[in-house]
Amino acid sequence: GAVVSQHPSRVICKSGTSVKIECRSLDFQATTMFWYRQFPKQSLMLMATSNEGSKATYEQGVEKDKFLINHASLTLSTLTVTSAHPEDSSFYICSVATGSQETQYFGPGTRLLVL
Amino acid sequence: QKEVEQNSGPLSVPEGAIASLNCTYSDRGSQSFFWYRQYSGKSPELIMSIYSNGDKEDGRFTAQLNKASQYVSLLIRDSQPSDSATYLCAVSSTNTGNQFYFGTGTSLTVIP
Numbered sequence: 001g002a003v004v005s006q007h008p009s010r011v012i013c014k015s016g017t018s019v020k021i022e023c024r025s026l027d028f029q030a031t032t033m034f035w036y037r038q039f040p041k042q043s044l045m046l047m048a049t050s051n052e053g054s055k056a057t058y059e060q061g062v063e064k065d066k067f068l069i070n071h072a073s074l075t076l077s078t079l080t081v082t083s084a085h086p087e088d089s090s091f092y093i094c095s096v097a098t099g100s101q102e103t104q105y106f107g108p109g110t111r112l113l114v115l
Numbered sequence: 116q117k118e119v120e121q122n123s124g125p126l127s128v129p130e131g132a133i134a135s136l137n138c139t140y141s142d143r144g145s146q147s148f149f150w151y152r153q154y155s156g157k158s159p160e161l162i163m164s165i166y167s168n169g170d171k172e173d174g175r176f177t178a179q180l181n182k183a184s185q186y187v188s189l190l191i192r193d194s195q196p197s198d199s200a201t202y203l204c205a206v207s208s209t210n211t212g213n214q215f216y217f218g219t220g221t222s223l224t225v226i227p
Contacts, residue, residue: 108158109157
């Protein structure tokens, strides 16, 4: 499998500020990374697919100007939540896909609380 | 709309029993099937993957796939309290760029 890290693991911020979350693929080069969001007692919701060297592909209903994704290298993708509001409070998880069947391996997640 | 359905539970089984988790999916073109375990407050971790009809065993876990009936199941033998978690079924297809479609998960509690 793949080893994925995220930083920070937990962040608390004030409403209106921006928060950057890093996702790193530690043991292989990932041309594609995925960003998910999970609200309490709900399943994972795919927000966007991050592509190294090109623009991210956002899912319907996800605001690309609010959730900025940068995938500048084969081991790092960042998600910036701009002008965060309390409704953005959630568990943000990234993943990488590897292998012939594109199995996804998840990072440990970042818990965001916007006050 | 690609749908993946799971019984949300909660499912409770006594320690040592077999836990049976089921998942159905709507897209007949689905090719890859995954079971993830998610402990409370943690991210999902891969337990099993299965791609062909039939059974696949890994330790106490057995995944079963029936593409004709469009269901995939996970059996956990000799259930342990540490198996208590939410189990997520995920389905993907090359037709949809290998995007994962997740079920809502089944909460399992193993009672000591």
